[in-house]
Amino acid sequence: MGWAGQLGLTHLFRAGGPGVILFEVFLGGLLLGGTYGLIALGLNLQYGVARILNLSYGEFFLGGAFAAFFTIMLWKLNPLLSLVISLPISFAINWLIYQYLMLPLIRRAPDQDALDADVVLVTFGLLFVFQGLALVNWSGDLRGYSFLSSPVHLIGATVALNRLLAFLGACALAFALFLVLRYSRFGGALRAITIDPVAASLVGVDVRKFSALAFAAGGALAAASGMLVSTFISFSASSGVEYTLKALIVVIMAGVGRVTGTLAAGLVLGVVESVGGYLLDPALTIAINFALFMLVLLVRPTGLFTRA
Protein backbone atom coordinates (compact mmCIF):
# COMPACT_ATOMS: atom_id res chain seq x y z
CA MET A 1 0.00 0.00 0.00
CA GLY A 2 1.67 3.23 -1.17
CA TRP A 3 0.85 6.86 -0.61
CA ALA A 4 -2.33 6.54 -2.68
CA GLY A 5 -3.60 3.84 -0.34
CA GLN A 6 -2.88 5.90 2.73
CA LEU A 7 -4.90 8.77 1.35
CA GLY A 8 -7.75 6.40 0.56
CA LEU A 9 -7.32 7.07 -3.17
CA THR A 10 -7.30 3.40 -4.14
CA HIS A 11 -10.75 3.09 -2.65
CA LEU A 12 -11.88 6.36 -4.23
CA PHE A 13 -10.66 5.41 -7.71
CA ARG A 14 -11.51 1.70 -7.84
CA ALA A 15 -13.80 0.80 -10.77
CA GLY A 16 -17.17 2.38 -10.03
CA GLY A 17 -15.83 4.16 -6.95
CA PRO A 18 -17.01 7.66 -6.02
CA GLY A 19 -13.86 9.25 -7.42
CA VAL A 20 -14.33 7.68 -10.83
CA ILE A 21 -18.00 8.64 -10.94
CA LEU A 22 -17.11 12.20 -10.00
CA PHE A 23 -14.47 12.22 -12.73
CA GLU A 24 -17.02 11.00 -15.26
CA VAL A 25 -19.41 13.72 -14.09
CA PHE A 26 -16.61 16.26 -14.40
CA LEU A 27 -15.77 15.08 -17.91
CA GLY A 28 -19.44 15.16 -18.85
CA GLY A 29 -19.58 18.72 -17.51
CA LEU A 30 -16.54 19.66 -19.57
CA LEU A 31 -18.16 18.32 -22.75
CA LEU A 32 -21.45 20.04 -21.87
CA GLY A 33 -19.53 23.25 -21.17
CA GLY A 34 -17.91 23.02 -24.58
CA THR A 35 -21.34 23.06 -26.17
CA TYR A 36 -22.39 25.99 -23.98
CA GLY A 37 -19.34 27.87 -25.15
CA LEU A 38 -20.19 26.91 -28.73
CA ILE A 39 -23.77 28.16 -28.41
CA ALA A 40 -22.59 31.44 -26.90
CA LEU A 41 -19.80 32.19 -29.44
CA GLY A 42 -22.14 33.64 -32.02
CA LEU A 43 -24.09 35.68 -29.49
CA ASN A 44 -20.92 37.21 -28.15
CA LEU A 45 -19.96 38.18 -31.69
CA GLN A 46 -23.37 39.81 -32.14
CA TYR A 47 -23.52 41.54 -28.77
CA GLY A 48 -19.83 42.25 -28.39
CA VAL A 49 -19.04 43.65 -31.82
CA ALA A 50 -22.36 44.80 -33.28
CA ARG A 51 -23.71 45.82 -29.82
CA ILE A 52 -27.08 44.30 -30.63
CA LEU A 53 -28.46 41.95 -28.01
CA ASN A 54 -30.28 39.50 -30.24
CA LEU A 55 -32.87 37.68 -28.14
CA SER A 56 -34.06 35.73 -31.17
CA TYR A 57 -30.60 34.12 -31.30
CA GLY A 58 -31.89 30.76 -30.08
CA GLU A 59 -34.25 30.57 -33.05
CA PHE A 60 -31.29 30.49 -35.44
CA PHE A 61 -29.74 27.82 -33.27
CA LEU A 62 -32.99 25.87 -33.67
CA GLY A 63 -32.95 26.58 -37.41
CA GLY A 64 -29.61 24.80 -37.66
CA ALA A 65 -30.92 21.93 -35.55
CA PHE A 66 -34.08 21.55 -37.65
CA ALA A 67 -32.06 21.69 -40.89
CA ALA A 68 -29.92 18.80 -39.60
CA PHE A 69 -33.01 16.90 -38.48
CA PHE A 70 -34.71 17.19 -41.87
CA THR A 71 -31.48 16.34 -43.72
CA ILE A 72 -31.14 13.03 -41.94
CA MET A 73 -34.83 12.14 -41.56
CA LEU A 74 -36.26 13.26 -44.92
CA TRP A 75 -33.34 13.00 -47.31
CA LYS A 76 -31.33 10.34 -45.44
CA LEU A 77 -28.14 12.37 -45.79
CA ASN A 78 -25.35 13.10 -43.34
CA PRO A 79 -26.60 15.90 -41.04
CA LEU A 80 -23.25 17.68 -41.44
CA LEU A 81 -24.34 18.41 -45.03
CA SER A 82 -27.19 20.57 -43.71
CA LEU A 83 -24.60 23.24 -42.94
CA VAL A 84 -24.36 23.89 -46.68
CA ILE A 85 -27.91 25.28 -46.55
CA SER A 86 -28.32 26.52 -42.99
CA LEU A 87 -25.12 28.58 -42.77
CA PRO A 88 -25.76 30.86 -45.78
CA ILE A 89 -29.47 31.24 -44.97
CA SER A 90 -28.82 32.16 -41.35
CA PHE A 91 -26.03 34.52 -42.44
CA ALA A 92 -28.32 36.24 -44.95
CA ILE A 93 -31.30 36.58 -42.60
CA ASN A 94 -29.15 38.04 -39.83
CA TRP A 95 -27.53 40.47 -42.24
CA LEU A 96 -30.98 41.60 -43.39
CA ILE A 97 -32.13 41.96 -39.77
CA TYR A 98 -29.16 44.20 -39.02
CA GLN A 99 -29.51 46.28 -42.18
CA TYR A 100 -33.26 46.82 -42.21
CA LEU A 101 -34.46 46.42 -38.62
CA MET A 102 -31.52 47.41 -36.42
CA LEU A 103 -29.93 50.27 -38.37
CA PRO A 104 -33.04 52.52 -38.18
CA LEU A 105 -33.06 52.00 -34.42
CA ILE A 106 -29.35 52.72 -34.13
CA ARG A 107 -29.80 55.95 -36.09
CA ARG A 108 -32.75 57.00 -33.93
CA ALA A 109 -31.37 56.14 -30.47
CA PRO A 110 -29.90 58.98 -28.42
CA ASP A 111 -27.75 56.63 -26.29
CA GLN A 112 -26.90 52.96 -25.75
CA ASP A 113 -29.52 52.55 -22.98
CA ALA A 114 -32.38 53.66 -25.21
CA LEU A 115 -31.05 51.51 -28.05
CA ASP A 116 -30.86 48.49 -25.77
CA ALA A 117 -34.47 48.91 -24.70
CA ASP A 118 -35.66 49.15 -28.33
CA VAL A 119 -33.51 46.22 -29.42
CA VAL A 120 -34.72 44.02 -26.59
CA LEU A 121 -38.33 44.64 -27.61
CA VAL A 122 -37.80 44.14 -31.34
CA THR A 123 -35.75 40.97 -30.96
CA PHE A 124 -38.29 39.62 -28.48
CA GLY A 125 -40.87 40.28 -31.18
CA LEU A 126 -38.76 38.45 -33.75
CA LEU A 127 -38.40 35.58 -31.30
CA PHE A 128 -42.17 35.25 -31.08
CA VAL A 129 -42.63 35.53 -34.84
CA PHE A 130 -39.98 32.89 -35.64
CA GLN A 131 -41.17 30.60 -32.88
CA GLY A 132 -44.79 30.95 -34.03
CA LEU A 133 -43.84 30.21 -37.63
CA ALA A 134 -41.87 27.14 -36.51
CA LEU A 135 -44.80 25.94 -34.39
CA VAL A 136 -47.26 26.41 -37.24
CA ASN A 137 -45.07 24.64 -39.80
CA TRP A 138 -43.31 21.96 -37.76
CA SER A 139 -45.67 21.53 -34.75
CA GLY A 140 -44.45 21.58 -31.16
CA ASP A 141 -43.35 17.92 -31.01
CA LEU A 142 -40.06 16.98 -29.44
CA ARG A 143 -37.57 16.03 -32.20
CA GLY A 144 -34.36 14.10 -32.11
CA TYR A 145 -32.33 11.69 -34.18
CA SER A 146 -29.51 9.26 -33.68
CA PHE A 147 -26.16 10.10 -35.21
CA LEU A 148 -22.70 8.88 -34.12
CA SER A 149 -24.07 7.78 -30.75
CA SER A 150 -21.50 5.01 -30.25
CA PRO A 151 -19.54 5.11 -26.97
CA VAL A 152 -15.89 6.15 -26.85
CA HIS A 153 -13.47 5.41 -24.01
CA LEU A 154 -11.55 8.43 -22.92
CA ILE A 155 -9.02 8.34 -20.06
CA GLY A 156 -11.01 5.85 -18.02
CA ALA A 157 -14.45 7.32 -18.65
CA THR A 158 -17.03 6.61 -21.34
CA VAL A 159 -18.54 9.36 -23.48
CA ALA A 160 -20.73 9.41 -26.59
CA LEU A 161 -18.97 10.12 -29.88
CA ASN A 162 -21.42 12.87 -30.91
CA ARG A 163 -20.80 14.81 -27.70
CA LEU A 164 -17.09 14.53 -28.32
CA LEU A 165 -17.63 15.75 -31.89
CA ALA A 166 -19.56 18.78 -30.67
CA PHE A 167 -16.84 19.53 -28.11
CA LEU A 168 -14.11 19.29 -30.74
CA GLY A 169 -16.22 21.40 -33.10
CA ALA A 170 -16.55 24.03 -30.38
CA CYS A 171 -12.79 24.08 -29.80
CA ALA A 172 -12.08 24.25 -33.54
CA LEU A 173 -14.55 27.09 -34.13
CA ALA A 174 -13.33 29.06 -31.12
CA PHE A 175 -9.72 28.61 -32.25
CA ALA A 176 -10.54 29.60 -35.83
CA LEU A 177 -12.39 32.67 -34.57
CA PHE A 178 -9.43 33.52 -32.35
CA LEU A 179 -7.06 33.30 -35.33
CA VAL A 180 -9.32 35.45 -37.52
CA LEU A 181 -9.73 38.10 -34.82
CA ARG A 182 -6.07 38.10 -33.95
CA TYR A 183 -4.28 37.92 -37.25
CA SER A 184 -6.51 39.14 -40.09
CA ARG A 185 -7.30 42.72 -41.13
CA PHE A 186 -11.00 41.92 -40.86
CA GLY A 187 -10.48 40.64 -37.31
CA GLY A 188 -8.49 43.73 -36.42
CA ALA A 189 -11.38 45.91 -37.59
CA LEU A 190 -13.82 43.89 -35.49
CA ARG A 191 -11.65 44.20 -32.40
CA ALA A 192 -11.36 47.93 -32.96
CA ILE A 193 -15.16 48.23 -33.14
CA THR A 194 -15.51 46.16 -29.97
CA ILE A 195 -13.25 48.51 -28.06
CA ASP A 196 -14.64 51.81 -29.37
CA PRO A 197 -16.89 52.22 -32.42
CA VAL A 198 -16.35 55.96 -32.68
CA ALA A 199 -12.56 55.72 -32.55
CA ALA A 200 -12.68 52.84 -35.05
CA SER A 201 -14.59 54.96 -37.55
CA LEU A 202 -12.02 57.74 -37.07
CA VAL A 203 -9.20 55.48 -38.23
CA GLY A 204 -11.13 54.45 -41.33
CA VAL A 205 -13.05 51.35 -40.29
CA ASP A 206 -16.48 51.13 -41.93
CA VAL A 207 -18.27 50.44 -38.64
CA ARG A 208 -21.75 49.81 -40.08
CA LYS A 209 -20.50 47.36 -42.72
CA PHE A 210 -18.28 45.38 -40.37
CA SER A 211 -20.92 45.36 -37.61
CA ALA A 212 -23.42 43.95 -40.09
CA LEU A 213 -20.94 41.27 -41.14
CA ALA A 214 -20.16 40.38 -37.51
CA PHE A 215 -23.87 40.20 -36.72
CA ALA A 216 -24.48 37.94 -39.72
CA ALA A 217 -21.47 35.77 -38.86
CA GLY A 218 -22.85 35.40 -35.33
CA GLY A 219 -26.11 34.15 -36.81
CA ALA A 220 -24.26 31.64 -38.98
CA LEU A 221 -22.36 30.43 -35.90
CA ALA A 222 -25.70 29.94 -34.16
CA ALA A 223 -26.87 27.67 -36.98
CA ALA A 224 -23.59 25.73 -36.90
CA SER A 225 -23.83 25.19 -33.15
CA GLY A 226 -27.47 24.14 -33.53
CA MET A 227 -26.43 21.46 -36.00
CA LEU A 228 -23.63 20.13 -33.79
CA VAL A 229 -25.71 20.12 -30.60
CA SER A 230 -28.76 18.56 -32.30
CA THR A 231 -26.82 15.29 -32.69
CA PHE A 232 -27.33 14.48 -29.01
CA ILE A 233 -30.22 16.53 -27.64
CA SER A 234 -33.92 16.54 -28.41
CA PHE A 235 -35.43 19.88 -29.29
CA SER A 236 -38.82 21.34 -30.16
CA ALA A 237 -39.97 24.45 -31.96
CA SER A 238 -40.43 26.26 -28.65
CA SER A 239 -37.08 25.46 -27.03
CA GLY A 240 -35.14 28.31 -28.66
CA VAL A 241 -35.56 30.66 -25.68
CA GLU A 242 -33.82 28.18 -23.42
CA TYR A 243 -30.67 28.33 -25.55
CA THR A 244 -30.79 32.11 -25.86
CA LEU A 245 -30.84 32.33 -22.07
CA LYS A 246 -27.96 29.84 -21.70
CA ALA A 247 -25.93 31.69 -24.32
CA LEU A 248 -26.62 35.00 -22.64
CA ILE A 249 -25.50 33.70 -19.26
CA VAL A 250 -22.26 32.47 -20.81
CA VAL A 251 -21.69 35.76 -22.66
CA ILE A 252 -22.19 37.83 -19.52
CA MET A 253 -19.95 35.47 -17.56
CA ALA A 254 -17.22 35.70 -20.19
CA GLY A 255 -17.52 39.44 -20.59
CA VAL A 256 -19.26 41.13 -23.49
CA GLY A 257 -16.96 41.19 -26.50
CA ARG A 258 -14.48 38.68 -25.06
CA VAL A 259 -14.97 36.16 -27.84
CA THR A 260 -12.02 34.02 -26.78
CA GLY A 261 -13.16 33.90 -23.17
CA THR A 262 -16.54 32.54 -24.21
CA LEU A 263 -15.40 28.94 -24.47
CA ALA A 264 -13.70 29.11 -21.06
CA ALA A 265 -16.83 30.60 -19.47
CA GLY A 266 -18.90 27.85 -21.10
CA LEU A 267 -16.60 25.21 -19.63
CA VAL A 268 -16.90 26.76 -16.15
CA LEU A 269 -20.69 26.80 -16.42
CA GLY A 270 -20.85 23.22 -17.74
CA VAL A 271 -18.62 21.81 -15.00
CA VAL A 272 -20.37 23.71 -12.20
CA GLU A 273 -23.78 22.64 -13.48
CA SER A 274 -22.77 19.01 -13.90
CA VAL A 275 -20.90 18.57 -10.63
CA GLY A 276 -23.41 20.69 -8.70
CA GLY A 277 -26.29 18.73 -10.17
CA TYR A 278 -24.59 15.46 -9.21
CA LEU A 279 -23.80 16.56 -5.66
CA LEU A 280 -27.13 18.30 -4.92
CA ASP A 281 -29.95 17.19 -7.20
CA PRO A 282 -30.18 16.91 -11.00
CA ALA A 283 -33.52 18.78 -10.90
CA LEU A 284 -31.72 21.88 -9.61
CA THR A 285 -29.41 22.45 -12.61
CA ILE A 286 -31.25 25.58 -13.79
CA ALA A 287 -31.16 26.95 -10.27
CA ILE A 288 -27.41 26.29 -10.09
CA ASN A 289 -26.89 27.92 -13.48
CA PHE A 290 -28.77 30.93 -12.38
CA ALA A 291 -27.08 31.19 -9.00
CA LEU A 292 -23.70 31.21 -10.75
CA PHE A 293 -24.94 33.88 -13.16
CA MET A 294 -26.16 36.01 -10.25
CA LEU A 295 -22.86 35.62 -8.46
CA VAL A 296 -20.89 36.76 -11.51
CA LEU A 297 -23.23 39.71 -12.06
CA LEU A 298 -22.90 40.88 -8.49
CA VAL A 299 -19.19 40.25 -8.02
CA ARG A 300 -17.70 40.89 -11.47
CA PRO A 301 -20.32 42.53 -13.69
CA THR A 302 -17.81 43.01 -16.51
CA GLY A 303 -17.21 39.25 -16.81
CA LEU A 304 -14.67 36.71 -15.63
CA PHE A 305 -12.30 36.99 -18.57
CA THR A 306 -11.82 40.72 -18.88
CA ARG A 307 -8.80 42.68 -17.88
CA ALA A 308 -9.65 45.03 -15.05
Place this chain on the structure above:
Amino acid sequence: MGAVVLALLPPFASGYVISLFIVLYANIALATAWAFFSGTTRYISLATAAFFGVGIYALAILHVYVSVPLALLGAAVVGFLVALVVGLSTLRLRGVYFVVFTFGLTELVHQVLNWWEIKINRTVTRYIFTDVSNVSIYETLLAVALITIVGSWYVSHVRLGFALRAIGEDEMVARHTGIDTTRVKVLCFAISASVMALVGAVLALRYPYIDASIAFNNTWSFQVLIAALLGGPARPWGPALGAVPLVLLSEYLAGTFPHHFGIALGLCFVVIVYFLPGGIAPLVERYYHAWVVARAYGRWPPAAASPVTGRFKAGLARLNARWWT
Protein backbone atom coordinates in the same frame (compact mmCIF):
# COMPACT_ATOMS: atom_id res chain seq x y z
CA MET B 1 -70.01 56.00 -13.87
CA GLY B 2 -68.55 53.45 -16.26
CA ALA B 3 -67.28 51.53 -13.27
CA VAL B 4 -70.78 51.41 -11.75
CA VAL B 5 -72.16 50.02 -15.02
CA LEU B 6 -69.45 47.36 -15.08
CA ALA B 7 -70.05 46.48 -11.41
CA LEU B 8 -73.77 45.98 -12.08
CA LEU B 9 -73.15 43.94 -15.24
CA PRO B 10 -73.00 40.33 -13.93
CA PRO B 11 -76.77 39.58 -13.57
CA PHE B 12 -77.30 40.55 -17.21
CA ALA B 13 -74.28 38.82 -18.74
CA SER B 14 -73.63 35.21 -19.72
CA GLY B 15 -70.97 33.06 -18.07
CA TYR B 16 -68.71 33.51 -21.06
CA VAL B 17 -68.83 37.30 -20.90
CA ILE B 18 -68.08 37.19 -17.16
CA SER B 19 -65.04 34.98 -17.79
CA LEU B 20 -63.82 37.25 -20.55
CA PHE B 21 -64.11 40.30 -18.30
CA ILE B 22 -62.30 38.48 -15.49
CA VAL B 23 -59.33 37.88 -17.79
CA LEU B 24 -59.54 41.48 -18.99
CA TYR B 25 -59.51 42.96 -15.48
CA ALA B 26 -56.64 40.69 -14.49
CA ASN B 27 -54.62 41.94 -17.48
CA ILE B 28 -55.50 45.55 -16.78
CA ALA B 29 -54.44 45.27 -13.14
CA LEU B 30 -51.21 43.46 -14.04
CA ALA B 31 -50.29 45.86 -16.85
CA THR B 32 -51.02 48.92 -14.68
CA ALA B 33 -48.97 47.48 -11.83
CA TRP B 34 -46.16 46.70 -14.26
CA ALA B 35 -46.17 50.21 -15.70
CA PHE B 36 -46.33 51.74 -12.22
CA PHE B 37 -42.75 50.59 -11.69
CA SER B 38 -41.27 49.70 -15.09
CA GLY B 39 -43.01 52.36 -17.15
CA THR B 40 -41.76 55.22 -15.04
CA THR B 41 -38.28 54.00 -14.08
CA ARG B 42 -37.60 52.23 -17.41
CA TYR B 43 -36.41 49.11 -15.61
CA ILE B 44 -38.06 46.61 -17.96
CA SER B 45 -39.13 43.70 -15.77
CA LEU B 46 -40.08 40.26 -17.06
CA ALA B 47 -40.74 38.95 -13.57
CA THR B 48 -44.51 39.49 -13.72
CA ALA B 49 -45.09 35.74 -14.05
CA ALA B 50 -42.82 35.11 -11.05
CA PHE B 51 -44.85 37.32 -8.67
CA PHE B 52 -48.12 36.19 -10.23
CA GLY B 53 -47.10 32.57 -9.56
CA VAL B 54 -45.98 33.37 -6.03
CA GLY B 55 -49.46 34.78 -5.40
CA ILE B 56 -51.10 31.63 -6.78
CA TYR B 57 -48.99 29.40 -4.56
CA ALA B 58 -49.48 31.59 -1.51
CA LEU B 59 -53.25 31.33 -1.93
CA ALA B 60 -53.12 27.56 -2.54
CA ILE B 61 -51.18 27.08 0.70
CA LEU B 62 -52.96 29.69 2.84
CA HIS B 63 -56.59 28.99 1.92
CA VAL B 64 -56.38 25.66 3.74
CA TYR B 65 -55.73 27.44 7.06
CA VAL B 66 -57.50 30.81 6.86
CA SER B 67 -60.55 32.34 5.15
CA VAL B 68 -60.32 33.41 1.52
CA PRO B 69 -60.06 37.20 2.08
CA LEU B 70 -57.26 36.67 4.59
CA ALA B 71 -55.51 34.31 2.16
CA LEU B 72 -55.71 36.96 -0.57
CA LEU B 73 -54.23 39.54 1.78
CA GLY B 74 -51.53 37.03 2.72
CA ALA B 75 -50.69 36.47 -0.96
CA ALA B 76 -50.22 40.21 -1.50
CA VAL B 77 -47.96 40.40 1.56
CA VAL B 78 -45.90 37.42 0.39
CA GLY B 79 -45.51 39.01 -3.04
CA PHE B 80 -44.38 42.24 -1.39
CA LEU B 81 -41.79 40.48 0.76
CA VAL B 82 -40.40 38.37 -2.10
CA ALA B 83 -40.04 41.48 -4.27
CA LEU B 84 -38.34 43.28 -1.39
CA VAL B 85 -35.66 40.59 -1.18
CA VAL B 86 -35.26 40.35 -4.96
CA GLY B 87 -35.22 44.12 -5.37
CA LEU B 88 -32.59 44.73 -2.72
CA SER B 89 -30.17 42.34 -4.41
CA THR B 90 -30.80 43.14 -8.06
CA LEU B 91 -31.99 46.67 -8.66
CA ARG B 92 -28.40 47.76 -9.04
CA LEU B 93 -28.43 45.95 -12.40
CA ARG B 94 -29.38 48.21 -15.28
CA GLY B 95 -30.64 47.84 -18.81
CA VAL B 96 -30.28 44.48 -20.49
CA TYR B 97 -28.89 42.79 -17.38
CA PHE B 98 -32.03 43.58 -15.44
CA VAL B 99 -34.27 42.30 -18.26
CA VAL B 100 -32.37 39.03 -18.47
CA PHE B 101 -32.24 38.67 -14.73
CA THR B 102 -35.98 39.10 -14.25
CA PHE B 103 -36.66 36.72 -17.12
CA GLY B 104 -34.47 34.09 -15.49
CA LEU B 105 -36.00 34.78 -12.08
CA THR B 106 -39.30 33.28 -13.19
CA GLU B 107 -37.51 30.13 -14.35
CA LEU B 108 -35.55 29.98 -11.11
CA VAL B 109 -38.58 30.27 -8.83
CA HIS B 110 -40.44 27.79 -11.05
CA GLN B 111 -37.65 25.20 -10.83
CA VAL B 112 -36.99 25.60 -7.13
CA LEU B 113 -40.68 25.39 -6.25
CA ASN B 114 -41.15 22.35 -8.45
CA TRP B 115 -38.18 20.68 -6.81
CA TRP B 116 -39.49 21.56 -3.35
CA GLU B 117 -42.93 20.13 -4.10
CA ILE B 118 -41.57 16.87 -5.50
CA LYS B 119 -38.82 16.34 -2.92
CA ILE B 120 -40.43 17.59 0.24
CA ASN B 121 -44.17 17.30 -0.36
CA ARG B 122 -44.01 14.33 -2.76
CA THR B 123 -46.60 15.86 -5.06
CA VAL B 124 -46.71 18.09 -8.12
CA THR B 125 -50.19 19.56 -7.78
CA ARG B 126 -52.14 21.38 -5.11
CA TYR B 127 -55.92 21.39 -5.02
CA ILE B 128 -57.93 24.51 -4.32
CA PHE B 129 -61.21 23.95 -2.50
CA THR B 130 -63.30 27.11 -2.37
CA ASP B 131 -66.88 27.98 -3.18
CA VAL B 132 -66.18 31.48 -4.48
CA SER B 133 -68.49 32.24 -7.40
CA ASN B 134 -67.33 33.71 -10.69
CA VAL B 135 -69.37 36.84 -9.94
CA SER B 136 -67.45 37.52 -6.72
CA ILE B 137 -64.17 37.00 -8.57
CA TYR B 138 -65.44 39.43 -11.20
CA GLU B 139 -66.28 42.09 -8.61
CA THR B 140 -63.00 41.57 -6.74
CA LEU B 141 -60.86 41.87 -9.85
CA LEU B 142 -62.80 44.92 -11.03
CA ALA B 143 -62.10 46.53 -7.66
CA VAL B 144 -58.42 45.55 -7.81
CA ALA B 145 -58.05 46.95 -11.34
CA LEU B 146 -59.77 50.21 -10.43
CA ILE B 147 -57.79 50.66 -7.23
CA THR B 148 -54.57 49.97 -9.11
CA ILE B 149 -55.34 52.58 -11.75
CA VAL B 150 -56.49 55.20 -9.23
CA GLY B 151 -53.54 54.44 -6.95
CA SER B 152 -51.12 54.70 -9.83
CA TRP B 153 -52.71 58.01 -10.87
CA TYR B 154 -52.50 59.32 -7.31
CA VAL B 155 -48.84 58.35 -6.93
CA SER B 156 -47.98 60.02 -10.23
CA HIS B 157 -49.11 63.31 -8.64
CA VAL B 158 -47.15 63.09 -5.39
CA ARG B 159 -43.45 63.20 -4.50
CA LEU B 160 -42.98 59.45 -4.94
CA GLY B 161 -44.21 59.64 -8.53
CA PHE B 162 -41.85 62.50 -9.35
CA ALA B 163 -39.00 60.52 -7.82
CA LEU B 164 -39.87 57.52 -10.01
CA ARG B 165 -39.94 59.62 -13.17
CA ALA B 166 -36.68 61.31 -12.21
CA ILE B 167 -35.05 57.88 -11.90
CA GLY B 168 -36.40 56.99 -15.35
CA GLU B 169 -34.99 60.19 -16.86
CA ASP B 170 -31.54 59.93 -15.34
CA GLU B 171 -30.77 57.93 -12.24
CA MET B 172 -27.49 59.66 -11.50
CA VAL B 173 -29.11 63.08 -11.56
CA ALA B 174 -31.97 61.79 -9.41
CA ARG B 175 -29.50 60.59 -6.80
CA HIS B 176 -27.68 63.91 -6.80
CA THR B 177 -30.88 65.86 -6.25
CA GLY B 178 -31.30 64.00 -2.99
CA ILE B 179 -33.66 61.19 -3.93
CA ASP B 180 -32.95 57.96 -2.05
CA THR B 181 -33.15 56.02 -5.32
CA THR B 182 -32.65 52.58 -3.80
CA ARG B 183 -35.50 53.04 -1.34
CA VAL B 184 -37.87 54.42 -3.98
CA LYS B 185 -37.04 51.67 -6.46
CA VAL B 186 -37.30 48.78 -4.01
CA LEU B 187 -40.49 50.12 -2.43
CA CYS B 188 -42.27 50.62 -5.76
CA PHE B 189 -41.01 47.33 -7.15
CA ALA B 190 -42.47 45.61 -4.10
CA ILE B 191 -45.80 47.48 -4.32
CA SER B 192 -46.12 46.54 -7.98
CA ALA B 193 -45.24 42.92 -7.16
CA SER B 194 -47.82 42.74 -4.38
CA VAL B 195 -50.57 43.74 -6.85
CA MET B 196 -49.33 41.05 -9.26
CA ALA B 197 -49.39 38.45 -6.48
CA LEU B 198 -52.89 39.55 -5.48
CA VAL B 199 -54.18 39.19 -9.04
CA GLY B 200 -52.59 35.73 -9.25
CA ALA B 201 -54.25 34.74 -5.98
CA VAL B 202 -57.70 35.95 -7.10
CA LEU B 203 -57.39 34.11 -10.42
CA ALA B 204 -56.25 30.98 -8.59
CA LEU B 205 -59.71 30.80 -6.96
CA ARG B 206 -61.04 29.71 -10.35
CA TYR B 207 -58.63 26.79 -10.74
CA PRO B 208 -59.52 23.36 -9.34
CA TYR B 209 -55.83 22.57 -8.95
CA ILE B 210 -52.49 24.22 -9.71
CA ASP B 211 -48.95 23.14 -10.47
CA ALA B 212 -45.72 25.04 -11.04
CA SER B 213 -46.06 25.23 -14.82
CA ILE B 214 -49.57 26.73 -14.55
CA ALA B 215 -48.45 29.25 -11.95
CA PHE B 216 -45.18 30.34 -13.59
CA ASN B 217 -46.16 30.73 -17.22
CA ASN B 218 -43.88 33.19 -19.00
CA THR B 219 -46.65 34.20 -21.39
CA TRP B 220 -48.06 36.39 -18.62
CA SER B 221 -44.86 38.41 -18.45
CA PHE B 222 -44.85 39.09 -22.16
CA GLN B 223 -48.54 39.74 -22.55
CA VAL B 224 -48.50 42.23 -19.68
CA LEU B 225 -45.40 43.95 -21.03
CA ILE B 226 -46.98 44.32 -24.46
CA ALA B 227 -50.30 45.51 -23.08
CA ALA B 228 -48.53 48.23 -21.09
CA LEU B 229 -46.30 49.33 -23.98
CA LEU B 230 -49.14 49.30 -26.48
CA GLY B 231 -51.32 51.40 -24.20
CA GLY B 232 -48.64 53.80 -23.08
CA PRO B 233 -46.61 53.07 -19.95
CA ALA B 234 -46.12 56.71 -19.03
CA ARG B 235 -49.81 57.35 -18.22
CA PRO B 236 -51.58 55.65 -15.30
CA TRP B 237 -54.56 54.80 -17.51
CA GLY B 238 -52.46 53.85 -20.56
CA PRO B 239 -51.88 50.15 -19.86
CA ALA B 240 -55.63 49.54 -19.49
CA LEU B 241 -56.06 50.96 -22.98
CA GLY B 242 -53.57 48.46 -24.36
CA ALA B 243 -54.92 45.47 -22.44
CA VAL B 244 -58.38 45.61 -24.06
CA PRO B 245 -57.38 44.94 -27.70
CA LEU B 246 -54.75 42.43 -26.64
CA VAL B 247 -57.12 40.35 -24.52
CA LEU B 248 -59.75 40.37 -27.28
CA LEU B 249 -57.14 39.34 -29.83
CA SER B 250 -55.82 36.55 -27.64
CA GLU B 251 -59.39 35.40 -26.95
CA TYR B 252 -60.11 35.28 -30.66
CA LEU B 253 -56.86 33.60 -31.69
CA ALA B 254 -56.54 31.17 -28.78
CA GLY B 255 -59.65 29.29 -29.86
CA THR B 256 -59.02 29.21 -33.58
CA PHE B 257 -55.27 29.46 -34.20
CA PRO B 258 -53.35 28.93 -30.95
CA HIS B 259 -49.87 29.33 -32.49
CA HIS B 260 -50.77 32.49 -34.32
CA PHE B 261 -51.15 34.43 -31.08
CA GLY B 262 -47.39 34.24 -30.62
CA ILE B 263 -46.86 35.65 -34.10
CA ALA B 264 -49.39 38.43 -33.50
CA LEU B 265 -47.73 39.25 -30.17
CA GLY B 266 -44.33 39.38 -31.89
CA LEU B 267 -45.60 41.68 -34.62
CA CYS B 268 -47.15 43.89 -31.92
CA PHE B 269 -43.69 44.28 -30.35
CA VAL B 270 -42.19 45.33 -33.68
CA VAL B 271 -45.04 47.71 -34.58
CA ILE B 272 -44.87 49.41 -31.18
CA VAL B 273 -41.14 50.05 -31.38
CA TYR B 274 -41.18 51.39 -34.94
CA PHE B 275 -44.51 53.17 -35.17
CA LEU B 276 -45.91 53.77 -31.67
CA PRO B 277 -42.93 54.56 -29.45
CA GLY B 278 -45.09 56.10 -26.73
CA GLY B 279 -48.09 53.78 -27.03
CA ILE B 280 -51.71 54.68 -27.78
CA ALA B 281 -52.29 56.85 -24.70
CA PRO B 282 -50.36 59.97 -25.83
CA LEU B 283 -52.16 59.84 -29.19
CA VAL B 284 -55.54 59.61 -27.48
CA GLU B 285 -54.57 62.47 -25.21
CA ARG B 286 -53.53 64.65 -28.15
CA TYR B 287 -56.73 63.88 -30.03
CA TYR B 288 -58.76 64.61 -26.93
CA HIS B 289 -57.04 67.95 -26.33
CA ALA B 290 -57.34 68.85 -29.99
CA TRP B 291 -61.04 67.97 -29.81
CA VAL B 292 -61.61 70.06 -26.67
CA VAL B 293 -59.90 73.08 -28.21
CA ALA B 294 -61.62 72.61 -31.55
CA ARG B 295 -65.02 72.32 -29.89
CA ALA B 296 -64.37 75.61 -28.10
CA TYR B 297 -63.75 77.16 -31.52
CA GLY B 298 -66.75 75.36 -32.96
CA ARG B 299 -64.87 73.33 -35.53
CA TRP B 300 -64.48 69.54 -35.63
CA PRO B 301 -62.80 67.96 -37.43
CA PRO B 302 -60.31 70.80 -37.49
CA ALA B 303 -59.40 72.14 -40.94
CA ALA B 304 -56.09 71.06 -42.39
CA ALA B 305 -54.19 74.30 -41.76
CA SER B 306 -55.75 75.30 -38.43
CA PRO B 307 -53.45 76.10 -35.50
CA VAL B 308 -55.01 73.16 -33.67
CA THR B 309 -53.84 70.52 -36.14
CA GLY B 310 -50.57 72.35 -36.43
CA ARG B 311 -50.03 71.97 -32.72
CA PHE B 312 -51.28 68.41 -32.93
CA LYS B 313 -48.78 67.54 -35.61
CA ALA B 314 -45.97 69.27 -33.78
CA GLY B 315 -46.86 67.25 -30.71
CA LEU B 316 -46.78 64.04 -32.72
CA ALA B 317 -43.41 64.91 -34.18
CA ARG B 318 -42.07 65.64 -30.71
CA LEU B 319 -43.44 62.30 -29.51
CA ASN B 320 -41.87 60.36 -32.34
CA ALA B 321 -38.53 61.99 -31.76
CA ARG B 322 -38.40 60.69 -28.21
CA TRP B 323 -38.67 57.14 -27.17
CA TRP B 324 -41.11 56.44 -24.36
CA THR B 325 -42.38 59.88 -23.44
